[in-house]
Amino acid sequence: MGLAIKVFNQFHHPNVHLYNTLIRAHAQNSQPFSAFSVFCDMQNSGLFPDNFTYPFLLKSFSGQSWLKEVQMIHTHVEKFGLCSDIFVPNALIDSYCKCGYSGVNAARKLFATMGKRDIVSWNSMIGGLVKGGELTEARRLFDEMPERDSVSWNTMLDVYVKAGDINAAFEFFERIPERNVVSWSTMVLGFCKAGDMDMARILFDNMPVKNLVPWTILISGYAEKGLAKEAVGLYNQMEEVGLAPDEGAIVSILAACAGSGLLGLGKRVHASIRRTRNKFSILVGNALVDMYAKCGSLEKAFSIFNDMEKRDVVSWNAMLQGLAMHGCGERALHLFTRMIEKGVSPDKVTLVAVLCACTHAGLTEKGLNYFYTMERDYGVVPQVEHYGCMIDLLGRGGRLKEAFDLVRAMSMEPNAIIWGTLLGACRMHNDVELAEEVLDRLVKLEPSDPGNFSMLSNIYAAARDWDNVASARLKMKSMGVEKPSGASSIEVENEVHEFTVFDDSHRESDKIYQMINGLGDHLKQEGYMPKTCY
Template sequence: MQISVLFQAPSRVSNPTLFEQKLSDLHKCTNLNQLKQIQALIYRANLHEDAFVAPKLIASFSLCRQIALAVQVFDQIQEPNVQLYNTLIRAHIQNSQPSQALAAFFEMRNRGVWPDNFTYPFVLKACSGQDSLRLVQMIHTHVEKYGFGSDIFVPNSLIDSYSKCGSMGIQAARKLFMVMVERDLVSWNSMVGGLVKAGELREARQLFDEMPERDTVSWNTILGGYVKAAEMDSAFELFQKMPERNVVSWSTMVSGYCKVGDMAMARMLFDKMSTKNLVAWTIIISGYAEKGLENDAISLYNKMEEAGLKIDDAPIISILAACAESGLLGLGNRVQSSMERNRYKCSTHVSNALVDMYAKCGRFNRALSVFNGMEKRDLVSWNAIIQGSAMHGHEEETLQLFSRMKQEGFVPDKVTFVGVLCACTHAGFVEEGIHYFQTMERDYGIVPQIEHYGCMIDLFARDGCLTEAFRLVHTMPLEPNAIIWGSQNPSGASSIELDGIQKWKSNSIGSTLENTAEKALAAALPSSLCAAMNFPRKVKKGILWSHSGASALDGIRMTLFSQQRAMVKDSPL
């Protein structure tokens, strides 16, 4: 809610009561310019430390995504109370700053300010993921120690937080749920939702059936569980039993049928929806796009525009991602032309999606044009253009983009190096590839993953260095993982190298690799070479090496241009 008319500053303000009337909706203001004008009036009246005004100012700056200004308001309070701390903690949560929210909580405790029943639900929102389990347990101990366990909002928040902490968190949530003296609908919904997130669908359904009362959230939660598990028969059966369905219920079913590829059923349900919001339109359009049904997708996109719906970032990114996945350039062009016609201001995220879509749809020049026209780029922007450049065979340009990215202060991540190593692979830059691979962990602390090893094996194989490729597989630290690689045929390999690998296989060291490294190399090398080396081409499992591979390349680098390699190059074969 915006404050449409600014009040005039009174010439004299004797007490805060006058401002309580004027500022009653201050915490709802989302217009930053208006907010700053109001703040100036507050300072003139010397009410910036008022217990009523300060929390409203913090809340309003938070809504305007100006957390630094919110913190400034807080810091000017000499003795902040629990309400002010609660407002600051909530502001950090709203602005995706969980660490700062926790820091504010611990500062509050260190300053001797006692939390209340509102504090813990706010703080618990900062705890998610398996790494937060101990933190949630600590907060749980605080709750029990200070007697807030009887306030049902607090244990409900604990159940929700525990449910986000993996299997051990779910166990703790179950235990807490079972000992709760009082449970309300939120308690049951939180526990059912936690079980669904953990993949415990059968137990979630059992608890759902035991619920003394249910609302639409209850039904939609278990419905979403069936859809997530691709159990569409059970989902449809439940959908039919629902006493009341809302747009979430219908959209969930449409999404489920799209994911399992039943577009006829998805379209039938979509057409039956009495109310279609932007989410529903996005789901069905993206569903058609992911299946490569461009005409249907474009037709629905046109109908969505005719219905008067104005798209925002989320549906644009979703549809463009589906276009990129299926190579639907026509729909991607349609989306961008719509954006240009409506003078839609592209955010960095939307521009990233456009770069990725054009690159994957074979229009690298357009991807580069969008990239160069971006006002602000992030690491995703650079990764998209680097991967696109490598994908289109612009190897030297890819490495130039990588250098330019570092010059502009961006630190590469594992995705960046996949693009860089792919460029080296396609260009046959063996020495450069080894260099970049080694710098991953040495300079950036990035542990090589299956994709990076795949690039290096492909690089050696394409260059005819099968001995080095096999040695890399052998020296990798092995951890099994169900990933199958594929790579293009290398330019060729000599009988000398093939013979060397056969001998390696037959010795005592090579014989230990039959069920591990051999399978990985078989998955990485092309079928023609696998046949020449008597490797089984069809393997069900690859290998994941999840820690350092730099040491594995040290020996290879030293012998890369060894006498054996020279013999290979001199061979008439």
């Protein structure tokens, strides 16, 4: 940019074309105020903007926070009479639709008053409605279109996928006159989201042309579902056909690994990065730290974190969250101190990690201090997540009355997670009276959640109140709800094994139960007495 500005300044009387070129350059470099400054300079020099000026300028102001600026540019367009050039109102519709709900309404009004529309006008308006969640209105507009192109069809296909109606999406997909890689990829994504990985794979295998996008979607889908062998196998195939994952693909796959605990695939991706890149961006570094930390390889995560040439607040948050979730509270707080010393400003995610670290380390007073000073010291206003951490912290420490008082003092309405956390604390400390009061609030928010009644039943059992145990169980039965069995999983040699209570479906179940029984006998010999009240 510096060189472009230097060249521009050498012209004593730059014309509109040169001004437009500089405005576009600022827009492409995400410098909206610089672009607007050039726009003002152009007018001050006596030149009038043309039909290229405004679309270039509007590209600078794309996002929810720029609605007033887009409205101001719209006023300028009307003033200079450029709305008759379809190129300009199309750019306005596109920018308005990126400004959230109010912007979509403004775009709709502009679209309705347009004397002439082309396919770009229709596609931009439909796309804006889809982003705004107005799916029915988007479908109505699609049906009214005088002509459609691949963008029109693919936008509507995305509507059905976003709505989770995979059957309607597939029917619509079969109607598309010319399916391209976007159409196929959208359907693969839709079936992945629906959990039908077999159908996703059939579509993927039948794609006439594949780019990196469908490979990434399916690999990430397998990883999210814990299908390690399938994910690793497909990743190997992708490399065999000569496709190297780009930054977006790497981040998507690593995020899926982090969410499902697929350390094996995460390591495979990391090995590919080391093999093909001398350096990686902050984005990739953050994804690696997050993946290793969430998969329990804290030392590996720390190694990558410390080796990163540049870090942002997301880097620190990923490492802090990893330490907190694995019970390394003191170590997390030490890292937080280091973060502040480095001059990095914490955000709301940082403070959630810090409060969780205090919870897992049993540092109640320290957690309270962070909570009550976070707005003063770091400018972070407590959100519902921070209150949730504090309820958990106080509840684990047996300070149930303080926890209940904090819930009632919340600046926002407590949600089901807040009340559920407090109910869990009541169970931990056998506080029947408070548990009944908490459940009354919780049932209003989640009337059909069987876990709440199951927990209350356990609290009654701990107090040996068998009548109320029976009452709670009968309540669950009368509601027709049943608490789902808890499940746990473990990855062994690129295969994820999942287990539920009394599960005998695993091929090694005989050996597994033999080992469990052996461990039980050993515990008895060591004098362990189980808490059967639960």
